[in-house]
Amino acid sequence: MTYPDFTISKGEKVALIGNSGAGKSTLIRILTGELTDYDGDIYLDSHNYQEISLKSLQNIFALIPQKAHLFKDTLRTNLTLGRSVDKDVFKEVLTFAHVDKFIDKGLDTTFQDDLSGGQAARIAIARELLGNKPIVIMDEAVSNLDKTTAIDIERKLLQKNELTVIMITHHLYDENRALFDQIIKL
Ligand SMILES: Nc1ncnc2c1ncn2[C@@H]1O[C@H](COP(=O)(O)OP(=O)(O)OP(=O)(O)O)[C@@H](O)[C@H]1O
Ligand SMILES: [Mg+2]
Structure with a gap:
């Protein structure tokens, strides 16, 4: 597949749209360093991607995937991944991602495939926000949520x-459209 040329500036909010199979998730796998076999050039600041280590890219990008992965561990660990997190920040992020709405059994219960797709998605969103990375990529991350919560x-x-935000979406909500700096169509 051929991608258009584009530039994303620091702090920009970008919608990435295109039909199913257009290559949106594949482009994200390239940007996050997971796929290294591609034609063309990618620059981060003035550095060619070929000179940038996977580890550096992982410190820059937070990827909230199309399908959330949860570990058979406590919800707390699924959120913190063992990182030490400030108590107030933790609380704030749980509210931000609407995780606080369903953790009535507590954060120290072990996840046993007992969360809905939308609940898992919210855990994944909170988990990535806790990582404090400057670029956040959402790959249809809110598609399992009700419209009000998603918006x-x-x-x-x-x-x-x-934050620089790249949001892959099949559904550009009118309510949020004005908040995007650019829309890239594949
Ligand atoms: N690992 C792979 N090996 C071979 N082909 C792949 C692989 N991953 C994706 N593809 C193909 O690349 C194309 C683009 O897939 P991609 O997942 O990037 O699409 P997408 O735009 O994210 O679609 P969707 O909106 O359905 O998520 C598809 O034709 C897909 O079948
Ligand atoms: Mg995809």
């Missing part, structure tokens, strides 16, 4: 000035 999470993310 709310998207809006709050798009309103974070310091």
